[in-house]
Amino acid sequence: MICFVTSGSHKYAVRELRDVPGMPKVDLLSYNQMFRSKSLRRATYVFTDFDRLDFWQRELAAKAFRCLSDAGVRVLNDPATALTRLPLLKVLNRRGLNSFAVWDAETDSLPDRYPVFLRTRSAHRGTQTELLGNAEQASMALERLVASGLCKSDLMFVEYCAEPIKDGLFRKLAAYCVDGQIVTGMSVHDESWHAKFGKEGAADADLYQDEYEAVRDNRYSDALKKHFEAAGISYGRADFTLVGGRVEVYEINTNPNNSRILDHPYPIRVETDALFHQRLAEAMQAIDTPIGGKPVPLDHPDLVSQRKRDWLLPRPRWTP
Structure with a gap:
């Protein structure tokens, strides 16, 4: 069995795998469900949706990852080290794997290469602007998005990098x-x-x-x-x-x-x-794990403490 750990409102993406011919048994577990669990049955675990977690959820997820890994369970995507969109694109550019640059709208200077566009770091909303051709347009677009209620800390400039495969396509x-x-x-x-x-x-x-x-x-x-x-x-x-x-x-x-x-x-x-x-x-x-064996306790002190607090909490809010 392969168990995907996702944000509560985004199980639908993985659920579609169940209908694929030849796919191993797929189970779904939200982070909220995992944090309330004293133990997890043995399976292959895939951690996902890091851009939809706050810092504490991600830290708890990393500790659950280690409980599973230390017990010999196959676990994919370490929450403590996996890169999300902005740091990933910075690393790929720095290593020469991508040619285009990105800029953190909150901490970096305005872009020094154009055209660029603005998008959110975490939410899966796509681009928030058309192409911006210079610093003045970039500054005005950023001010406009912040004025609309988008958080500057979640905005990033991305250098345009695309090429039509044929005219207009x-x-x-x-x-x-x-x-x-x-x-x-x-x-x-x-x-x-x-x-x-x-x-x-x-x-x-x-x-x-x-x-x-x-x-x-x-x-x-x-x-x-x-x-x-x-x-x-x-x-x-x-x-x-x-x-x-x-x-x-x-x-x-x-x-x-x-x-x-x-x-x-x-x-x-x-x-x-x-x-x-x-x-x-x-x-x-190739990564499937047979069902069976002794469950793995989630016994890290922070996970134990969190379970005692979480029983009072309602279902977590939806995030884009």
Whole structure:
């Protein structure tokens, strides 16, 4: 069994894995449920959603991670070391794995390279501005977002780094990491450089054929291993693109959506998605843990103390 630990309101992303043919048994556990538990049954545990945790939740999660690890349980994504969006992109740029830069809107100076855009560090909202061409535009956009109620501490400038795959069409690529094994995933095609959700009908048969070949050949496996290693993330999905033939990673999501494509105007997309999910299921099988054995106590003093306090708390609030 593989148990994913998520924020309470975002179990839906992992729940979709249960419908994938060949997938091992998948269980779901919220952090709130975990912090109230005296022990956990033996399984493979995958910790996720770090950008949706406050500092104390993340520290408690790291201590639960160590209780499991010390008991010999396979555990992926250490909450104490996994990088979230802003520090990850800074590290990737500093190591030469990404060419584009990012700036913390709260502590860094205004960008010295343009164009840029503003986005949130934690929430999965996409871009908050269009492209900003100079320092004056960047400063005004930041002031406008803060005036609207967004927290400066959760805003970051990102240098524009995208390249159309053909005139007026952008592609965002994806690849999963499952304990070091990279699985090339499905792409998104859009007429906008954001390419967050994709636009139906934007791609053609040639692009979908190329997508199939990328998944079949696991085209981006070698290129992305260093990015996951730099992130300290052993399970997640890298969203990236190619600029001048070079991989540029936008983020690594530890709790990505896993919806399947069961119908499409181009049948090859259904075939590609089935192949991708087959590969993903095979990678999951390799980390599966048989059910059984003595439960693992969550006996760190901070976890014990937190359980005594948490019984008074209501269900945690939803976070974006």
